[in-house]
Amino acid sequence: MTETAALSTEKLTETLKILHDPTRLLLMKLLTEKEYCVCELVDMFEVSQPAISQHLRKYKKAGLVYEERRGQWRYYRFNETCEQHALVEQILGQLDEYDEQLVRLRTKAEAITC
Amino acid sequence: MTETAALSTEKLTETLKILHDPTRLLLMKLLTEKEYCVCELVDMFEVSQPAISQHLRKYKKAGLVYEERRGQWRYYRFNETCEQHALVEQILGQLDEYDEQLVRLRTKAEAITC
DNA sequence: GCTTTATATAACAATTTGCTTATATACTAG
DNA sequence: CTAGTATATAAGCAAATTGTTATATAAAGC
Numbered sequence A, B: 001m002t003e004t005a006a007l008s009t010e011k012l013t014e015t016l017k018i019l020h021d022p023t024r025l026l027l028m029k030l031l032t033e034k035e036y037c038v039c040e041l042v043d044m045f046e047v048s049q050p051a052i053s054q055h056l057r058k059y060k061k062a063g064l065v066y067e068e069r070r071g072q073w074r075y076y077r078f079n080e081t082c083e084q085h086a087l088v089e090q091i092l093g094q095l096d097e098y099d100e101q102l103v104r105l106r107t108k109a110e111a112i113t114c
Numbered sequence C: 001g002c003t004t005t006a007t008a009t010a011a012c013a014a015t016t017t018g019c020t021t022a023t024a025t026a027c028t029a030g
Numbered sequence D: 001c002t003a004g005t006a007t008a009t010a011a012g013c014a015a016a017t018t019g020t021t022a023t024a025t026a027a028a029g030c
Helices: A009-019 A022-031 A038-044 A049-061 A085-093 A100-111 B009-019 B022-031 B038-044 B049-061 B085-093 B100-111
Strands: A065-070 A073-078 B065-070 B073-078
Touching: A009 A022, A009 A085, A009 B009, A009 B022, A009 B100, A022 A038, A022 A049, A022 A073, A022 A085, A022 A100, A022 B009, A038 A049, A038 A073, A038 A100, A049 A065, A049 A073, A085 B085, A100 B009, B009 B022, B009 B085, B022 B038, B022 B049, B022 B073, B022 B085, B022 B100, B038 B049, B038 B073, B038 B100, B049 B065, B049 B073
Parallel strands: none
Antiparallel strands: A065 A073, B065 B073
């Protein structure tokens, strides 16, 4: 279990930039727990499908997620081997499990069949 | 030693927003180590005095720093009792001690007599 | 082949950010 | 009181961000 990674200022701020957006922070929280296909995420968040796709593209560009095509779906999940994984996990670990927005998302997640 | 703080999505993203800027990340790194007056910081960073003042104001608004007036100087230092202190320390702990920008700053810091 | 479904990309608008220069404020020293 | 130094605030601007709608791409089912 790595706890530090000695990130450069550049890498560190790049990662914070990705997570500073509420939608992207919560999206990443979910992706660290299990994989999701885009349409599931679109149903859960109150933004358009292109908005979700654009967020996922940012993660991918930063090496934070894996993308896997299966049939007509694309599944995304957290890349646990990325350089920033410890940072991301520490940040997400600070999020209140009872945070209203997070709880609402989890409730929606259960109801979705995509 | 607290390790988690159960921050809301709002509080968490607000803090990441503050630290995602390279200048502000490094500035905060220094402020967690010792107090600085504004003019020292201005001499160390390659931005104008108002830019530094504006960054410090953001920290203060978020409760991340203390400000103390002594004579004509204002000293700033990290507020170790703020709600986000563990988060901030974890993030800054991920920064490479040998990061080029950080090393350059520390070198400058030694040379400054304000 | 055509249609539907899932997803990505492009183009654009509104907002925010991070600096700049100019100016105001406040303390210090003579 | 005046001049100098330290700092904050205001105004303005260019670049970046985050969403939108419209459109393209690609797989699946008939």
